[in-house]
Amino acid sequence: MKATVFCGASVDGFIARANGALDFLPDDAEPHGYDELIASVDTIVVGRNTFEIVLSFDAWPYGTKRVVVLGSRPLDLSAAIARGGVVEQMGGEPADIVARLGATGARHLYVDGGITIQRFLRAGLIDRLVVTRVPVLIGDGIPLFGSLPHDIRLRHLATRSYPSGLVQTEYEVPPRPTG
């Protein structure tokens, strides 16, 4: 099982404004690998907040991939299903979720949403981190990263910059040394 984070963030580290708005993302951004990422994963894991933001988009962005929305309280998935989404809800700790997804055929997860990314990073369950920096400082919002029980060393794989000013950096998150 492999888990990838692929997300955009302002240079000061926010993935959305505090109210979920994404208006600081450039209108003219060129393709930068999202379609290829979606094609490479079999399961998308998102938190409740991201799910609600995504529902406000004009189009359902996850195609017919299996989408797992995390949350212990019941969620209304009907609007997503009506738009063609293949959506289910799951609760529990990240390790437990990964185990259950693995047991039902998942091989490559795309993990999205600030809180969910932070929970999976803290649990040591992310293998690859692709951050695309949007050339703006917004000062406040939903942060990509959060507190950690210990440092997480990253291995730089590649950095690409785009004419619109996006800078995408891809890191491997090596397994922690044990013992």
Place this chain on the structure above:
Amino acid sequence: MKATVFCGASVDGFIARANGALDFLPDDAEPHGYDELIASVDTIVVGRNTFEIVLSFDAWPYGTKRVVVLGSRPLDLSAAIARGGVVEQMGGEPADIVARLGATGARHLYVDGGITIQRFLRAGLIDRLVVTRVPVLIGDGIPLFGSLPHDIRLRHLATRSYPSGLVQTEYEVPPRPTG
């Protein structure tokens, strides 16, 4: 007058740990432009906290450049002067400091330290922002960026990556449109 920020930060946006420690910076990092930056500026503007961290270094890192330490309470500059530093103290708002520095011959400022960088950015007084990302998440510490009264759009100039995993991105901070 021109003002440049040039600093290292973890991928999650911290320039130091909460206690000022810089132990997460790589030991084996290759030169990435600091000497060239220092050579290009005539005046270094730092906050009190950064000044104290810098005093704990083995060597005074600013050579014989004019260093202006910000702070309204009296500071003991003797240790820095004993190490060869050319150091003075100045208080006031960023715009006022820039005006006084300009009147005394400054043409290119290097602005350093989290709080100072944030104050100068908020005041619209930074022209160039060079951030070198160190491939690690540390979870907590002294943040590079802070709250802002409005978005600051950046213009991407260049991105360079280094074998040690450092990724350096250089942005121009365009003047805000007025009127």
